[in-house]
Amino acid sequence: MTPRAVLMQLLHSSRLRVTARVVAFAVPVVVVGTALAWRLGVSGWLWVGVTGAIATMTIAWLAMRGIDPPWLARRLDERDPRMEDSAALLFREVAQLQPLQRLQQQRLQQRLEASPPPDLRPAWPARALSATLMLAVLSTAVLLWWPVSHSRPSPRHSQAARTTAAAPTHTRIVRQRLDITPPAYTRLPSQREDGFEARVPEGTSIRWSLRFHPVPAAASLAFHDGRRIPLSRAGDDWIATRRIDSPLLYRIVVEGAPPLRPDRLHRIDMTADQPPQIRTIAPGETLTLRRAGQRTWALSFEAQDDYGMASAAPLRITLAQGEGENIRFEERSLSLQGQGSATRRRYAHAFDLAALGLSPGSDFVVQLSVTDNRAAGPQTTRSASYILRWPPEELTESSGLDGLVKKALPAYFRSQRQIIIDSEALLAQRRKLPGDQYLARSDAIGVDQRLLRLRYGQFLGEESEGAPQALRAIAGAEGAQPDCEPPQALLPTAEAEAEADAARRVCEAEAAKHAQYTAHVEKNDAEGGDGHDHDADAPAQAPTVFGSAGDVLADYGHTHDDSEAATLLDPETRRTLKAALDQMWQAELHLRQGHPDLALPYEYKALDFIKQVQQAGRVYLARMGSELPPIDESRRLSGERAGLAPRDDLLVPATPTSPLLANLWRALEMPPAAGACADGLDLDGAERWLRANERRVPDALGVIAAIDSVRNEPACATCRQLLRSRLWPLLPRPAAKPAPRARPDRSGQAYLEALQSEQR
Secondary structure (H helix, E strand, O other): OOHHHHHHHHHHHHHHHHHHHHHHHHHHHHHHHHHHHHHHOOOOHHHHHHHHHHHHHHHHHHHHHOOOHHHHHHHHHHHOHHHOOOHHHHHOOHHHOOHHHHHHHHHHHHHHHHOOOOOOOOOOOHHHHHHHHHHHHHHHHHHHHOOOOOOOOOHHHHHHHHHHHHOOOOEEEEEEEEEEEOOHHHOOOOEEEOOOOEEEEOOEEEEEEEEEEOOOOEEEEEEOOOOEEEOEEEOOEEEEEEEEOOOEEEEEEEEOOOOEOOOOOEEEEEEOOOOOEEEEEEOOOOEEEOOOOOOEEEEEEEEEOOOOEOOEEEEEEEEEEOOHHHOEEEEEEEEEEOEEOOOEEEEEEEEEHHHHOOOOOOEEEEEEEEEEOOOOOOOEEEOOOEEEEOOOOOEEOOOOOOEEEEOOOOOOOOOHHHHHHHHHHHHHOOOOOOHHHHHHHHHHHHHHHHHHHHHHHHHHOOOOOOOOHHHOOOOOOOOOOOOOOOOOOOOOOHHHHHHHHHHHHHHHHHHHHHHHHHHHHHHHHHHOOOOOOOOOOOOOOOOOOOOOHHHHHHHHOOHHHOHHHOOOOOHHHHHHHHHHHHHHHHHHHHHHOOOHHHHHHHHHHHHHHHHHHHOOOOEEEEOOOOOOOOOOHHHOOOOOOOOOOOOOOOOOOOOOOOHHHHHHHHHOOOOOOOOOOOOOOOHHHHHHHHHHOOOOOOOHHHHHHHHHHHHHOOOOHHHHHHHHHHHHHHOOOOOOOOOOOOOOOHHHHHHHHHHHHHHO
């Protein structure tokens, strides 16, 4: 025989030896197990033997698979030094070997032909096998010949047993099982609980399987929320199924049978599915200013969820470009693919700033949204908005002025466009809204228009709301009543009448302002002043001329109340802004009356004027420090509190709680007497309060279960103590009382006595 044939024969015999060893050790164990099952009266004892035989064959097959050419090569290298750790070459084809490997293979074959290889088969454990066989024989003999007591009960005991079995006093649950099937998106395995209570994920389906003795006519599951699910009978089992969307308590109720013992509430807790959590890795701040020469902007987020998230996450991108009313917004979305496991993913992206088209004064805003895999309504979490800002260019005046020159008005001069959008949206919903709601929304837009008009008026030096130029009628120098005759309606339409009423109200407002002005002048004449803190030491002026507008303004007016005194804008820009204010006033008039359709033309005209202002010459903003009001030294240390705003009281009223829990806690303090009942305990009232305030109580279900235990067993001291411990955190805290003053020491007492002696 060739050396390779000898080795293959040796490999085959080694496999047989290993299989025989496994069978020799496993057969006695299977025989003893089968005899034990037969002795204990197991109905399927024969299946025990069949299962053992199958397991033995499986183990023997696995052990035989481990005996292969590599195993034999390793054994040859260990046992035969002639192989020179090259026995694996004997099992390879000549065509696959290199020249040196072929030479070594020939040398090994020559050595095996000269003398056969050693016996490489596993050793036969004779002692261990003999001990196992002897132990199996003795165990089987004991199990087969051990005497069984066949004592027969007396007729009296037999009759009593039959009577007891025929009329049981209570129903018992002889077997209970909960089959828990979590939702598929959680990827959690199904579980089986041999009890009544469990903690399951949200949306889990639970299947109850119960067996009763004696068998009732009907059975059901009664839950604490009032819902009842009947148990359907399937052979000896009673089955019911329910989806768990919130924690619950339930009781098993039987009908047509003795009462169930023990009869208590069982609890099913639920683990809510949490929304994804997003952690921002880069950038580190929500607002990032573009650096000089920066070409890319890197983003990196890490999201985590308890059961898993979607692989892709949308990144909302907003690009804001422009200034003032001419700001343009461009929105789009980018899908980012996450890297990592289903429960922990990382999203990263790097933006090319040149491709985005950023320019000075632009804002680039991004926001990431991550959605989990919850079946009943996926939960979405949005990250904070992160802004990349390209700061606008600031031009410094080279003429030596201490200030800055900007090219646009403040940023809040952009809301006129929003007022137009709101008005058009309200008109689109006109037929769908009730009349009162339509009028209220129109009035709210009018209030916004008024606020915007007042903001623009500040740049013209105005201190009051004012009225449009067309309706102003200033009285003469002697303070005559303004001539304000409202226009008459040309046609008897609702719009014309509304406009006439609005003009009439404006005239009345002008008359009221004129009356206030006249009273103010008379008061100043009586007091000899103008009511302002102007310089009293100013040099004497030339005598005033009666009827001169300039002299009247100097005596009764204020230079800061003159629109021409505002130095922020040039004359042409001021005229344009005045025209915008007049259009805003007209738009406000119609909006407050509930006619946004009539206000839209004025709103568009105001927007056009505002654009002209923004395109006008540059605006000079002087650098000025904050001017705080001077401190009134005369009131220091005086204790005078006139004119001070009341400070908010730090004490908050206590939330009143029901006295039911406190009374029940005190009643449970007394130890229960033998045969005590729960009549003296208001358990039902406390349970009703807990059901009504279940959201406010941290563990309302636990307290309800403890109340039910006391109701079923009033004399149970442990149940009463458990209920008291559950009620203690719910009791109101007692009001704080002043602590008694400590008795003074020797030096303190001497000081008090000295004070008393001085008072005498």
